[in-house]
Amino acid sequence: MTVSRKVLERHRKNVLIETGTYKGTTTKLAVEELGYDKVHTIELQEYLFNESKNNLKDLIDLGKVFIYNGNSNVKIKEVLDLIDEPVTILLDAHIDGGNFIPNVTPNVSWCPLYEELLHIKNHKINNHTILIDDVRIIGKIGWGSGVILDKLVEILMEINPNYVITYEEGETPNDVLVARVI
């Protein structure tokens, strides 16, 4: 659910892009405690976008947080178009029991990871640090059932053959895939 603060701190760049804002907890932590200068965060669901916008109001007013309402499978391109330095990208957007509301949650794919990675692959910079949260679910249940970990790694290596992939602590040990150039 929430990526560990140690992982976010260890892999900090100036800017964080986060897909899946939820209530803005990680967004706030990144700016207020982990030293990120700016966070761009994307939330699909209007009710969570509105709640987060309210929770993050002070940081938005300060120009530290930029929040977008929409599907990260396309919105991430809009955000990447604003970026001209290597950043940390936390891919944490998925629909699960914790955020699905019948007749409220939009009827979209439950996991935008492949599309997000393809936009990252098309970006002019190929050495962003990419964190994929909750990999314990991948290939198993819910949003993860249609996703293949080997395929994600293959796309990452197409983005940059020099990526080093590690698995670091999240909700459980080895729950966050980290792709970075050392």
Ligand SMILES: C[S@@+](CC[C@H](N)C(=O)[O-])C[C@H]1O[C@@H](n2cnc3c(N)ncnc32)[C@H](O)[C@@H]1O
């Ligand atoms: C696991 S939560 C994110 C937790 C948050 N990053 C944190 O650390 O507190 C997943 C979030 O992704 C959102 N989401 C699901 N599919 C999405 C999509 N295609 N684009 C953007 N957000 C999406 C859900 O509404 C939910 O708020």
